[in-house]
Amino acid sequence: xxxxxxxxTLLAASLASLMSMSAMADKYVIDTKGAHASIQFRIKHLxxxxxxxxxxxxxxxxxxxxxxxxxxxxxxxxxxxSVDSNHAERDKHLRGNDFLDVSTYPKAIFQSKSVVTGDxxxxxxxxxxxxxxxxxxxxxxxxxxxxxxxxxxGFRNGFAGSTxxxxxxxxxxxxxxxxxxxxxxxxxxxxxxx
Numbered sequence: 228x229x230x231x232x233x234x235x236t237l238l239a240a241s242l243a244s245l246m247s248m249s250a251m252a253d254k255y256v257i258d259t260k261g262a263h264a265s266i267q268f269r270i271k272h273l274x275x276x277x278x279x280x281x282x283x284x285x286x287x288x289x290x291x292x293x294x295x296x297x298x299x300x301x302x303x304x305x306x307x308x309s310v311d312s313n314h315a316e317r318d319k320h321l322r323g324n325d326f327l328d329v330s331t332y333p334k335a336i337f338q339s340k341s342v343v344t345g346d347x348x349x350x351x352x353x354x355x356x357x358x359x360x361x362x363x364x365x366x367x368x369x370x371x372x373x374x375x376x377x378x379x380x381g382f383r384n385g386f387a388g389s390t391x392x393x394x395x396x397x398x399x400x401x402x403x404x405x406x407x408x409x410x411x412x413x414x415x416x417x418x419x420x421x
Contacts, residue, residue, distance in 0.1 A: 252292040252299065255384060255418025259286055263385075263417040266305060274406030280312035280321075287337075289418055291384050293374070296350055297342045301416075305335040325401040332360050340364070352388060361397045365390050367414065377419075385417040 257264050266285055272278040287303035307329045310321050322329045339354035348371040356365045369388035377383050391411050394400070 251295065252290040254421045255289050255291060256421060257285075257287040257289070257303070258383070258417045258419050259284075265413075265415045266303075267413045267415075268410050269413075270403075270410045271406045273404055278312060278317075280310060280318075282306070282309050282335075283311050284309035287416075289339075289416070291418070293371070296344050296371075299339070299342050301337065301339040301352060301354065303337045305337075307333055307335055326399055328359060332358070335359075337365075356392070356397075358392075358397045359399055363392075363396050365392060367412075369414075382420040383417055384420070385415075388414040388416075390414075 264285075265281060267279065267281045269277045269279045282305050284306035285303060287301065289299065289301040291299050307327045308322060310318055310327060310329075312318055312321065321327055334357075336357045337354055339352055341353045343351040343353065345351065350369055350371075352367040352369050354365065354367075355362050367388040367390045369386055372385040372387055374384035375382065389412060391409050393409050395408065
């Protein structure tokens with residue numbers, strides 16, 4: 228079947244448009260060296276108070292086009308051994324078989340799948356979280372904090388986000404009581420454009 232001249236022109240224009248859209252999404256590396264990014268968590272302790280912590284070592288990258296937020300992508304790899312709740316004995320327990328089992332599962336990985344845009348720079352980042360050997364879809368409520376030139380000649384963009392996960396969904400079933408079945412994650416990401 229032969230394509231007409233108009234059809235060929237439309238196909239070429241569509242392809243060029245798609246290629247230019249993906250080319251406009253800038254690539255960023257998350258600034259963990261400068262400690263301008265953090266992955267924090269909190270979980271209720273027996274329902275009486277909040278236990279807080281963070282992961283000290285992680286790396287990642289993202290693509291971002293402010294005019295086409297839906298085309299953005301995020302990939303993050305977390306070193307589970309770096310869990311830090313500011314208490315050595317508790318951290319040893321968190322690294323053990325009851326929780327993260329870091330000798331078997333040394334990495335947690337988040338890979339975005341889609342972005343659902345909202346109002347005023349807010350959006351939902353949907354992706355796969357692999358933790359404790361289990362991969363589940365999670366949705367992160369996020370917002371674009373801002374972007375611009377930095378004092379060192381680079382260009383940055385920053386975001387904040389939060390989500391809640393159920394420990395049992397990831398095969399972690401250590402009984403901490405009904406008030407401690409979910410973990411809240413708080414994410415702050417600042418990336419340097421490459």
